[in-house]
Amino acid sequence: MNTPILSAQGIRKSYGRGSARFDALRGVSLDVNAGESIAIVGKSGSGKSTLMHLLALLDIPDGGRISVNGTDATKLSVKQVNQLRNEDFGFVFQQFFLTPNASVLDNVVLPLEIAGVSSKERKARGMAVLKQLELDDKAKNKAINLSGGQKQRVVIARALVNNPRVIFADEPTGNLDTATGSLVEDILFSLNKEQGITLVIVTHDVELAARCDRQIYIRDGLEEGIDTTAGAAA
Amino acid sequence: MKFLDVIRTAVHNSFRSKMRTALTVVAIFIGAFTLTITTAIGTGISSYIDNQLASVGSADVISIGKATEGDSTVDDGPARYDPDKATAASGFPGGATPPGLPVGALSDDDIASIRGTDGILDANPVVMVAPSYIEFDGNGKYELTVNPSAAVTKADLAAGSQLGGLDDTNELLLPASYLENLGFTNAESAEGRTVTIGSSTYQGEMKEVTATVVGIQNESLFGSGVGLGQQLTDALVDVQNTGKPRGAPVGYFAAVAHIGSDATQPEIDAIKADLEDQGFVGRTVADQIGTIQTVVNGIVGVLNAFAVIALIAAGFGIVNTLLMSVQERTREIGLMKAMGMSGGKIYALFSTEAVFIGFLGSAMGALVAIGVGSAISNVLSETLLSDLQGLDVLKFAPASVAGIVLVVMLIAFLAGTLPARRASKQNPIDALRYE
Known part of the structure; x- marks a missing residue:
């Protein structure tokens, strides 16, 4: 079997100290293979978002090991981590995180701007990805003037613009009505099927999770089904 | 992120909350405006004095007076009576000691010993002549002040x-302000004309001396009053001394000595x-x-200090503005970091924004100061200060204006370091969770 694109081995993460200490993850192991779609499912506070942040190298685990393409993440320099997140990862968040008064195009090309791509190429690539998501006619609009579904498509366009290998999506349909939500889901899964982009989706929506190749259920900082006794004890 | 993109984004960001940026810019504007004006006053007056110095020219002239000892009567009580000094002091030609000068008259012996000093080429006593009136062509008699x-x-x-250009002539330099009253139409028409000067003798009898106008001078700090040639001075002294009792002591309040025009500063110091x-x-x-220059520099220094205080206050305005901006853009900063933007670039982004706000305020302040200052300067030199020809109260030197803009940008950069540091240290996760 190939080396998994992302691998987590017994990772632990806690917040706070003393009596206020909260163990978000208490030893979770997970392999994400290139090209698959995986759902991290759990209730609010289960630690699923923390797991995604750790996999995306946005945070450092207190214990355990995270590898990217077989390389230990702790061995990567800050610059390499930044570059990895910039070039290989795309992010889709529930709250969109768009700059309200900037144009749609400017929002979409932000990762390219950070990468230092020239203004001309940024525009060409930004327009291409907007066209792919049927938003090219909105390129000059301000992000604030879009509907929720349009905003989430802009966010996906922004995640796609760097041709990433992995897209991390945190509750991608959480803020959308059912019809728009399923449209956004269709876009994400077609990217997975047609372009082979690995999907890591964090959700509490069981229907969305069911569309993924594989589901990981997180409960109280542990993967359900592996150590149910710990979950029951908590 | 490329350097140009950093600048472009920073500039763009600074216009996002226009009101806040505008108020900060106004604060900097006031400081930069004041600093530009005060510096211009300093430059204007200094360059005027420099010009005057150049017109005064003669670096080879040294004026010499009697050193006064024990002049601090407060501590030591009055100095012991010296009969020679006192009699010499009472003998100024033309009257008593000029007010404000230390009482210490030079006698003829003193003049001789000055002449004998190494490095002094010649020395002449300064004599006070006090002519009573000047008249041209029967147009009326006017009082005159001697320079x-x-x-x-x-x-x-x-x-x-x-x-000093003509021998055997009673030469006279006329200030431009005398022309109209004496009946001349302009400076050229006065040149070469003969005027009459009246002076009273020792016994109060009025006598007249004729003199030729060799030149007309602009009003200036060091050249107000009528300039008299040596020969005319001698003629007027003769008039003043007519009827003076013989043997009366003679004293001079000062002497003017010439030294070699190529004398270096150490040589001048040695002579002194x-x-x-x-x-x-x-x-x-x-x-x-x-x-004079020390006094002017002191005043300008105090004014500049006030302007710098205003700028420091404006610097805190920048800190405040950017801290609010960092707070507001927490999620945006987190997103950019999540997308692989380095902390250094975030720092650069906010620092650039601070520097840009500083540039905006200072450039506007300097430009408006130049506009307003030039207008005021023109009006003043035509009205209030028209007597001081050649004085531009405000003079804007490009280098000092550029220097002010750069200093303000530096202050802005320093003010921006705290917020920029805070932004660059932000953890992307905390920033993204922030609601």
């Missing part, structure tokens, strides 16, 4: 030539030290003007 230093300085001429040993005080023209 005591005219013989040893170079006048700033509107027409004609300097004193030598004079001091003999009980005299020598002051060159540069010494006298240096005093």
